[in-house]
Amino acid sequence: MYLKSLEVHGFKSFANKLIFEFHDGITAIVGPNGSGKSNVADAVRWVLGEQSAKQLRGAKMEDVIFAGTQMRKPLGFAYVAITISNEDHKLNVPYEEVKIARRVYRSGESEYLLNGTACRLKDVQELLFDTGIGKEGYSIIGQGQIDKILSGKPEERRELFDEAAGIVKYKRRKAAAQKN
Ligand code: ATP
Numbered sequence: 001m002y003l004k005s006l007e008v009h010g011f012k013s014f015a016n017k018l019i020f021e022f023h024d025g026i027t028a029i030v031g032p033n034g035s036g037k038s039n040v041a042d043a044v045r046w047v048l049g050e051q052s053a054k055q056l057r058g059a060k061m062e063d064v065i066f067a068g069t070q071m072r073k074p075l076g077f078a079y080v081a082i083t084i085s086n087e088d089h090k091l092n093v094p095y096e097e098v099k100i101a102r103r104v105y106r107s108g109e110s111e112y113l114l115n116g117t118a119c120r121l122k123d124v125q126e127l128l129f130d131t132g133i134g135k136e137g138y139s140i141i142g143q144g145q146i147d148k149i150l151s152g153k154p155e156e157r158r159e160l161f162d163e164a165a166g167i168v169k170y171k172r173r174k175a176a177a178q179k180n
């Protein structure tokens, strides 16, 4: 399982539709200050369901939509899609490739898509539990996060181990069952 590609259109500084192709190995993104490197990581967080504008370095969720420049008008929506290679079927769906997409309009209307079909954020989250991928997963280690892990409370650190051990989905299901 690996990240095959990332498509952005109208997300932050990416006004044009742009597709990043990745391979099974290491990719480094380099560029001058302010050129959009961190926006690439923000796009991945966002499509995985990030709900906090602050985590995406904005004040409100609308800030993920291309706000325009002197040369170019603002856009009305932001779209991000990631394609994950699932040849090893680590994701529990019968597809070799899984495409997760999210779109939001200035009106606030938004949607998630799984392989082109509209779905709920919950469906995306359930698919990714225990894979390390979700927005809380350890597949994205942000600036300052290592410190947070090292100096965090034992319960917080435990969540990371739960995810790696693959028991988060059972804990969530138990919690949901106890609520009913
Ligand atoms: P550094 O090396 O300083 O970390 P970086 O390459 O990580 O820089 P980013 O923080 O990814 O750069 O990109 C910042 C740029 O993205 C800024 O120029 C900012 O104006 C632009 N930007 C952020 N949000 C939007 C938006 N909604 N619309 C248009 N441009 C945006």
Ligand code: MG
Residues within 6 Å of the ligand: 037, 038, 039
């Ligand atoms: Mg940066």
